[in-house]
Amino acid sequence: MLAELEEVCRTVGLVLGRRRVTADQRLVEDLGAESADILNIMVTLEQKYGVKVDDTEMTAVSTARDLHQLLMKITHAATPASDPARST
Amino acid sequence: MPTAASSRKLAGVEHALRFLDDVAPFNVVVVLRLEGDLPIAGLRVALDEIQHRHPLLQTRIATANHEYSFHFGGPGPIPIEISEPTAPDNWLAAAEEELHQRFDLDAGPLMRCRYLPNQSGGHLIITLHHTIVDGVSAVYLVSELLSLCSGQPSSGTGQMSQEGRFPALALYPPKYSGTGFFRAAASFMARQMADEVKFRWRSRGVRKAPLAGTGRCRLLPMHFPAGLTATLFEASRRRRITLNAILSAGLVAAAQRHLYPSPRAPLRHIIFTDLRPHLRSAVPASELGCHISMFRFTVMVEREGDFWSLARAIQESTLRAARSGERFLSHSMSPKMMKMILDLKAFRMAATALSYTGPLNLPANHGSFTVSGLHAFTTNFSLGPEYSALVHLFRGELWCDILYLDCDMDSAGAQRIAQDMQAILEKAVC
Numbered sequence: 001m002l003a004e005l006e007e008v009c010r011t012v013g014l015v016l017g018r019r020r021v022t023a024d025q026r027l028v029e030d031l032g033a034e035s036a037d038i039l040n041i042m043v044t045l046e047q048k049y050g051v052k053v054d055d056t057e058m059t060a061v062s063t064a065r066d067l068h069q070l071l072m073k074i075t076h077a078a079t080p081a082s083d084p085a086r087s088t
Numbered sequence: 089m090p091t092a093a094s095s096r097k098l099a100g101v102e103h104a105l106r107f108l109d110d111v112a113p114f115n116v117v118v119v120l121r122l123e124g125d126l127p128i129a130g131l132r133v134a135l136d137e138i139q140h141r142h143p144l145l146q147t148r149i150a151t152a153n154h155e156y157s158f159h160f161g162g163p164g165p166i167p168i169e170i171s172e173p174t175a176p177d178n179w180l181a182a183a184e185e186e187l188h189q190r191f192d193l194d195a196g197p198l199m200r201c202r203y204l205p206n207q208s209g210g211h212l213i214i215t216l217h218h219t220i221v222d223g224v225s226a227v228y229l230v231s232e233l234l235s236l237c238s239g240q241p242s243s244g245t246g247q248m249s250q251e252g253r254f255p256a257l258a259l260y261p262p263k264y265s266g267t268g269f270f271r272a273a274a275s276f277m278a279r280q281m282a283d284e285v286k287f288r289w290r291s292r293g294v295r296k297a298p299l300a301g302t303g304r305c306r307l308l309p310m311h312f313p314a315g316l317t318a319t320l321f322e323a324s325r326r327r328r329i330t331l332n333a334i335l336s337a338g339l340v341a342a343a344q345r346h347l348y349p350s351p352r353a354p355l356r357h358i359i360f361t362d363l364r365p366h367l368r369s370a371v372p373a374s375e376l377g378c379h380i381s382m383f384r385f386t387v388m389v390e391r392e393g394d395f396w397s398l399a400r401a402i403q404e405s406t407l408r409a410a411r412s413g414e415r416f417l418s419h420s421m422s423p424k425m426m427k428m429i430l431d432l433k434a435f436r437m438a439a440t441a442l443s444y445t446g447p448l449n450l451p452a453n454h455g456s457f458t459v460s461g462l463h464a465f466t467t468n469f470s471l472g473p474e475y476s477a478l479v480h481l482f483r484g485e486l487w488c489d490i491l492y493l494d495c496d497m498d499s500a501g502a503q504r505i506a507q508d509m510q511a512i513l514e515k516a517v518c
Contacts, residue, residue, distance in 0.1 A: 026365075028365040029365050029370050034406075034411070035330050036330050036333075036406070036407050039328060039330055040328055043325050046325070055481065056449070059446060
């Protein structure tokens, strides 16, 4: 399942108790997220999209857009490449 | 670039650390375990370059009329000492020496370097005065230094003209500045007093942390194997409890078992927090500076109590403190608080303290050498916590650098607490 940016923003908003979160608002600086909130956001998204986010990669995440990009990267990496022998 | 005449007063935690430096040198010591050949000529060039980039490495601290000021410009080059080849284990004694060796604050610079070569590589020990660095910027500085040493393109972006020009206090969000600050400060003081009364009431008949005149810091490095580290991360996700709270619970529970004879004791615990992302204009990790604060709270610890209830209680206390703006108030009030603690000499700040820096983005490979380990230690003093730890994630393992005072316990006692901390964490997650 591919993550949609809007859905990621909605999840961030739900966890942080915010009605509206835009893609470029910063989780800590603008939305006041604490480390426990970031953990909650990460786990909620992991469960929703069936992926596993590396903690080291999370250090580079600042906004919902960054989160979306990270999820897309993980989802693409997890999708097995098509077998050229079968692609006729 | 700041001119030679430019200066500014120390404020908040900077001021408190400078003030405490008269009691015990307040240094940050980072130890890098290197494999391969560190180019010494490259290290000298790299030190000169980072000093050129960072105004706070060209700084000294002047004292006049009980006030402290950073004076930019003037200090000589960052000193470096290269030892004769030595046994690999000798780094610990050298790191301990570095922790206790005072900087000449009036002269600067507030950084020095020492290299202890051994057969397979060596240990590079970087010492900085705590007033100019925190965990986040120390890691960045080390990464910058290693890149320059090996001639790789550095992540640095040239001279940091704004570095050190403003204290964190000048960058507080509007809610905690002006009249807002006084309202928040009054409520902070009321909460602190309520916690004090609660702590004193609950700790009747319970052991009190000893008050010694002096104490020498001792170091105990340990690291959790990759398997335990991975299991701790999984447990953190499954339970939705931060690693900071989990590690703190392990530390607090182990300290209670070994230091407090009663089956149940209220313990004061400190968690350090990074102010940088919470300031009005976020301060990047590339800028040196001591932008930290602390959350201090009381938790009831039961010898046979449920580990996860304790971890959750620590997380909730941390969140409560964070949401009430305690990071700003504690930061700005730390000079007064430290002065009071030193004047009264009646109680210890806490039983335990933990600072979790998180995953370190420090490349391991630097051409002719690799970084195979990283330790970090910060000075404590005899009225500070009895047992404290700096923890970070490096190469898939949690590195836990413990610090205790020889007036509180001997090395065997400190080892027993550390081993028990690991055993408690293993039992909780396995």
